[in-house]
Amino acid sequence: MKTLVLVEHDGASIKDATLATVTAAAKLGEVHLLVAGANVGAVADAAAAIEGVGKVHVADGAHLEHQLAEDVAPVATALMAGHDAFLAPATTFGKNIAPRVAALLDVMQLSDILSVEEDGSFTRPIYAGNAIATVRSKDAKKVITVRTTAFDKAAATGGSGTIEAVDAGAASGKASFVGAELSKSERPELTSAKVIVSGGRALGSSEEFHRLIDPLADKLGAGVGASRAAVDAGYAPNDYQVGQTGKIVAPEVYLAVGISGAIQHLAGMKDSKTIIAINKDEEAPIFQVADIGLVGDLFKIVPELTEKL
Template structure:
């Protein structure tokens, strides 16, 4: 089988989410990559070095400059004439492009796989991760998104793939890039951070959130996350949200401050290697998944912890 993996990039380098998708694709057969963008020679060169990749298809055109799904999906669908499986990271971009590819191929998408059980059999979470389903697809062509926390990242070095330029399918005229407002932070990005400190609604206000969470995160060199309740209350911006409707993370250490542990939040962080919970309610669900738990007033415990680090 030949797999076609969508390379997620920022125009300069390959993002980590792609590396997990490459690992998943390698369990299905020969791995080819698709690099779509404008002036992406450097990205293609980096992609060719990823271990386990045999070919990199490069579509360099202004139509792909901002990664518009309406333009990238027809390109991927056309290349699927020579591939059996389309694989995309289960990121915002991947979730935008993959369903369109599936629709163009008239097949069912298999979303956020956790493992590859066979050439047509996979596991994926359902009910916010409360259960794991094993699914088998009879489609001739398969479209899959990969949950990055479930697979090891392929090595960035060690490969020597062939780079092949492919013809652009052009601008379909269905959408236009207007602008992008990107949050800038000196802290690690959530999906790649090794340590994450997240705050919940119990912090009480935006001022308290930043006054308690930010110093602790700075001491740990950590990324900052938040529960949906904290985001909805305006304590933190949307890009901080961890959970079923936010970002799926699996850092080495996850510190949950004032987070009760609703199943939707647990779905986004329960694969973390070590989970530390700070909550005054000893019966909070978060303690059921925590490796270390501190029961007490977070307004006293967090400053003390920060001071001692």
């Protein structure tokens, strides 16, 4: 089976989510990559160096600079004539493009897979991760998104894939790039951070959120996350949100401060290696998944913890 993996990149470097997707694709068969963008020669070279990659298809065109789904999906669909499965990371980027590829191929999409089984079936979470379904596709061509926290990352070096230019097509005319407002931070990106400090609604305000969470995260070299309640209340920006409707993370250490542990939040972080929870309510659901739990007033505990680090 030949697989085609969509490479998530920023025009200069490849996102870690792609490396985990390559690992999933390797369980299905030969791995080929698709790099779409403008002036992406350096990205293609990096993609070819990923361990286990056989070929890198490069679609280079000015209209692909911003990787709009309306323009990338037709390129991927055309390449599927020579591939059996299309895989994309289950990130905002991947989830924007994969459904369009599935629609153009007229097949059902397998979303957010956790594993590839020996019999050709897949597992995926349902009911916010409270149950795991085993599913199988009868479609000749498969379109799959991969929960990247469930797979190890392929080595970024050591590979020797060949690079092949492919037809980049033309602009669809259905959408155009107007602008992007991107948050910039010196902290690690949530999906790749080894340590994450997340705050919840119990912090009470945006000022308290940043006063307590930011110094602790800085001391730990951690990424900063937030519960949906904290984001909805305006304490933190949307890109901080961890959970079923936010980012799915699995760091080495996840420190939850003032987070009760709603099902949708647990779905986004319960695969973390070590979970530490600080909450004044000893009955909070977060303690059911925490490896270390501290019951107490976060307004006293967090400053003390930050000071001692």
